[in-house]
Amino acid sequence: MHDAELVKAFLAAIPYAQKLGVTAALGDDGRVTCTMPFNDNHIGNKQLPALHGGSLASFLEITAILELARQRAAIQQVDSVEAAHSAVPLPVNVTVQYLRSAGALPCTAEATVLKIGRRTSTVFAQVWQDDAAKPVTSMTGVFIQPKA
């Protein structure tokens, strides 16, 4: 499978990503770029308004999982939708930093896999809105592969 098909298969395996409206595409460098449209349901503070920390953390975790799954798929030879469903990485822990208030705008996120290990992998991800140089939230997560 091509990376684009793979990422599509992994995204389809995550119902919560569909609920949040997350879409994924491959950037010029081949890495996953995710988008999450603005939705009233993602708000935490109605008066500002500002997106909820939980929607941003969820979006980052999905982005990190997709990029890690894409990179691991080459190693594991994930070659079908069924195989993709069985290879969605599992989080061990995530650390999230809220850098700026996120307004009523669409979000874009990218992830960098810092290390793919035999047992665990570490991924850094960040999300921005209108200015890629001003991330609103960042996350570092440790993930393991599901048991075969």
Added chain:
Amino acid sequence: MSDNELIFPDLPGIDITPVHQGSRSPMGANIGMNYLGVGDKRICTGLKWDAALVGNAETGVLHGGVVTALIDETAGGATVLATGHKVSVATIDLRVDYMRPAEPHKNLYCTAYIYRLTERVAFFNAEAFHDDPTKPIAVGTGTFMLGANATVPDILGSPFKEPNNA
């Protein structure tokens, strides 16, 4: 009453009064979070298992992001409570450790406690669990900024409503 009705969990050794109130934040409502109990600088919440909140269609287990969102919302509620509903709050950072795999088709509960409150920052710890609070699915820790903006906190209704079936 459906099989997955939310119940007030048994929390031995913790002084907490049952309440019954839906989330006031859109994202809290989006994931189906309800306030179930209120104590001293402590909140208990829960959400029903829902197919749309699942992280892997093959396993039926809730997504880690749902757990993180529940912990964030619960800890935010505890922060507002601890500050006497006076100031707005915003998450500074949080860490969530997934202690054991979540089980499919099970409701998720969360308790959050503010263990240190300063003029500008609240420090929390939180635990998310299914049936047994001594076997958490995830534990979270983090900080909230107090008076982050000029808005009035609307995370909790004040005063809390008594449980409907009390």
